[in-house]
Every structure is written in structure tokens, then in C-alpha cells.
Amino acid sequence: QIRDFIILHYKLNQRENGDLWKVSSAMDIPNTLKKKIELFKQTGNLFRHNNELFTEEAWLQVMIGQGILPKDYNPLADVINQEDSQEFLTNLKAIYQHYLAELSTHEQFLQR
Incomplete structure (x- = not known):
């Protein structure tokens, strides 16, 4: 592997x-x-x-x-309805924003 x-x-x-x-x-x-x-x-x-x-x-x-892009998407994505998909993405965004808020900027990191 x-x-x-x-x-x-x-x-x-x-x-x-x-x-x-x-x-x-x-x-x-x-x-x-x-x-x-x-x-x-x-x-x-x-x-x-x-x-x-x-x-x-x-x-x-x-x-x-290295330049490989999928020709199509996983058909299992069609099983998830739009509302559930939107809720998942909204929650994911909130999680990312929570952790990003705690991070310093690049400039702050370099100054430390």
C-alpha cells in the first residue's frame, strides 16, 4: 500500500x-x-x-x-436529499469556523 x-x-x-x-x-x-x-x-x-x-x-x-480529475461523482450522493445535504454542509462550515477562529493569522504566527 x-x-x-x-x-x-x-x-x-x-x-x-x-x-x-x-x-x-x-x-x-x-x-x-x-x-x-x-x-x-x-x-x-x-x-x-x-x-x-x-x-x-x-x-x-x-x-x-498529478492531474487526475474524476469524470463523474459517486452516485450514492444522489441518495442524500437536498435538505440533509444542506444541513450537513452547514454544520461542517460551523465546525470549521469554530476552529479557525482560534487560529492566529500567518503574520501573527511568524511574529511568535
Whole structure:
């Protein structure tokens, strides 16, 4: 699982300034990684196998950062009605705002 996460960085790189990057982008990758990339490409779904080390957020950052964008969204999102979805997002926003209010600004942090 760690191997796949690291390979992802090299396989999807878009650098052309050296043989390492050219070879890396052309290399064969494990089927486990192929499946993870394809699933994300189709629906934006990510999964962790047996609580693997890297979180869904980490995979998301690398996938999008390396240029993979989902073609569609997870159809399970259609199961949630608009009211419940809005309530969830409103609550999430309130939680973020609560914790953000306690943080110092970048300038304040640097001054300390």
C-alpha cells in the first residue's frame, strides 16, 4: 500500500527534465494501483484497504495534484436529499469556523 502511494507520484509526474521522470511515467504499475486510479477517474471514489497508512485525503491530494480529475461523482450522493445535504454542509462550515477562529493569522504566527 505504501509502495502504490509512492509509485503514484512517479508514474503520474508531468516532468520531462531527465531520464528518471521519463522512465517513471512510462513504467508498468501494480494492478492494485491501476484499480485505485481507475476508480478515482470514474467516480472520485477513494478507499483505504485495512486502514492503510495514507488517508483518503492524501490520495486525493496526489491524484488531483498529478492531474487526475474524476469524470463523474459517486452516485450514492444522489441518495442524500437536498435538505440533509444542506444541513450537513452547514454544520461542517460551523465546525470549521469554530476552529479557525482560534487560529492566529500567518503574520501573527511568524511574529511568535
